[in-house]
Amino acid sequence: MSPGDRGAPAPGTASGAGSVASVVVAGAGAMGRLFAARLTETGTAVTLVDVDADLLRALSERGVRLEDDAGVREVPVPACRAEDLSGAADLYIIFTKGMHTRPAVASIARFAGTGARVLTLQNGLGNPETIAEVFPADRIVTGVAALPADAEGLTGVRSLGGGHLELGAFHAAGAAAVDPVAAVLASAGFDARATSDIDAAVWEKVAFNTALNVLAALTGAANAGMDIPPGRRLIARVVDEVVAVAHAHGVGVDAARIHAATQHALTVHGEHRASMLQDVAAGRAAEVESIPGAVIERARAAGVPVPALEALTDALRVVVAGSR
Ligand SMILES: NC(=O)C1=CN([C@@H]2O[C@H](COP(=O)(O)OP(=O)(O)OC[C@H]3O[C@@H](n4cnc5c(N)ncnc54)[C@H](OP(=O)(O)O)[C@@H]3O)[C@@H](O)[C@H]2O)C=CC1
Numbered sequence: 001m002s003p004g005d006r007g008a009p010a011p012g013t014a015s016g017a018g019s020v021a022s023v024v025v026a027g028a029g030a031m032g033r034l035f036a037a038r039l040t041e042t043g044t045a046v047t048l049v050d051v052d053a054d055l056l057r058a059l060s061e062r063g064v065r066l067e068d069d070a071g072v073r074e075v076p077v078p079a080c081r082a083e084d085l086s087g088a089a090d091l092y093i094i095f096t097k098g099m100h101t102r103p104a105v106a107s108i109a110r111f112a113g114t115g116a117r118v119l120t121l122q123n124g125l126g127n128p129e130t131i132a133e134v135f136p137a138d139r140i141v142t143g144v145a146a147l148p149a150d151a152e153g154l155t156g157v158r159s160l161g162g163g164h165l166e167l168g169a170f171h172a173a174g175a176a177a178v179d180p181v182a183a184v185l186a187s188a189g190f191d192a193r194a195t196s197d198i199d200a201a202v203w204e205k206v207a208f209n210t211a212l213n214v215l216a217a218l219t220g221a222a223n224a225g226m227d228i229p230p231g232r233r234l235i236a237r238v239v240d241e242v243v244a245v246a247h248a249h250g251v252g253v254d255a256a257r258i259h260a261a262t263q264h265a266l267t268v269h270g271e272h273r274a275s276m277l278q279d280v281a282a283g284r285a286a287e288v289e290s291i292p293g294a295v296i297e298r299a300r301a302a303g304v305p306v307p308a309l310e311a312l313t314d315a316l317r318v319v320v321a322g323s324r
């Protein structure tokens with residue numbers, strides 16, 4: 001599907017341009033806390049939304065405890081349930097896990113007609129399509145976050161080692177929505193870049209996550225623990241399989257760049273535990289079907305064999321079924 005063919009743009013409303021002064025972040029986990037705290041620190045009006053009453057109470061009392069390369073601080077951020085939001089924001093950022101995208105978007109559906117933009121930097125495939133079931137396609141900005149965030153206790157997040165964000169329009173008519181979103185993220189200290197080939201960026205990240213997160217979740221290893229010959233062999237094999245699937249779907253991913261990114265994560269983000277590992281270890285639902293499962297589905301549709309990925313994903317499904 002080409003970007004010109006993705007759902008309906010908003011009929012006769014403004015272009016989506018215009019600066020971003022207010023943000024709602026849906027999903028107050030590791031990434032939601034990081035983005036909400038950084039945006040708040042630099043003067044954007046942010047509200048965190050979640051479904052967990054204890055978490056919302058703790059965030060309202062203590063704010064977010066942010067640890068990044070600049071140090072540790074407490075950042076006060078208003079937090080509430082979606083039904084208690086009053087007034088529309090300029091931007092909604094969806095930072096739930098992929099299996100919670102649909103209910104999270106449904107909970108803010110009453111803002112779909114306000115001209116607000118929606119950003120997803122979630123891992124996996126299918127999140128912008130789910131958002132487009134509710135919000136106009138030309139208001140959706142999609143992309144990837146190549147940086148680590150680990151939840152610490154109830155209100156904390158640790159993100160060390162930096163990284164970058166790549167953003168692009170989900171719909172060809174939505175290009176004007178991208179720059180204001182990139183600008184507000186850049187003002188909060190994120191290395192946010194707009195890219196013209198967002199499909200390649202998303203698939204490169206999916207290849208990266210499929211290879212790293214599945215092995216991490218299966219083995220319990222932090223990134224550095226996988227940096228041994230059998231770990232590197234399995235990761236490289238899965239990356240090559242996902243690259244073949246992307247190419248079969250006409251997406252021009254760069255295999256060498258993905259191999260370099262996985263090796264960079266194993267070394268520079270060595271102490272990070274992939275988000276899928278954090279979920280499986282805590283007995284929470286993991287993004288099995290929206291990351292490796294989604295790639296397998298597209299591999300089958302294109303007739304591309306992905307034997308290593310299928311075997312690892314089935315092993316992971318067994319682990320997940322046993323841990324819940
Ligand atoms: N952590 C990382 O390093 C990175 C993560 N990502 C991606 O970013 C996304 C978010 O990841 P992460 O922050 O780690 O996830 P977390 O699980 O830490 O946070 C997600 C939060 O969303 C909450 N939630 C669930 N359903 C809803 C809902 N309907 N409305 C509002 N909130 C809801 C969850 O509550 P509950 O726990 O009760 O379900 C949880 O508090 C994922 O797609 C992930 O793959 C991308 C790059 C790096």
Ligand SMILES: CC(C)(CO)C(=O)C(=O)O
Pocket residue numbers: 123145146147148149209212213223265269272273274275276
């Ligand atoms: C942090 C990163 C980039 C993997 O190292 C990630 O995407 C994840 O943990 O899900």
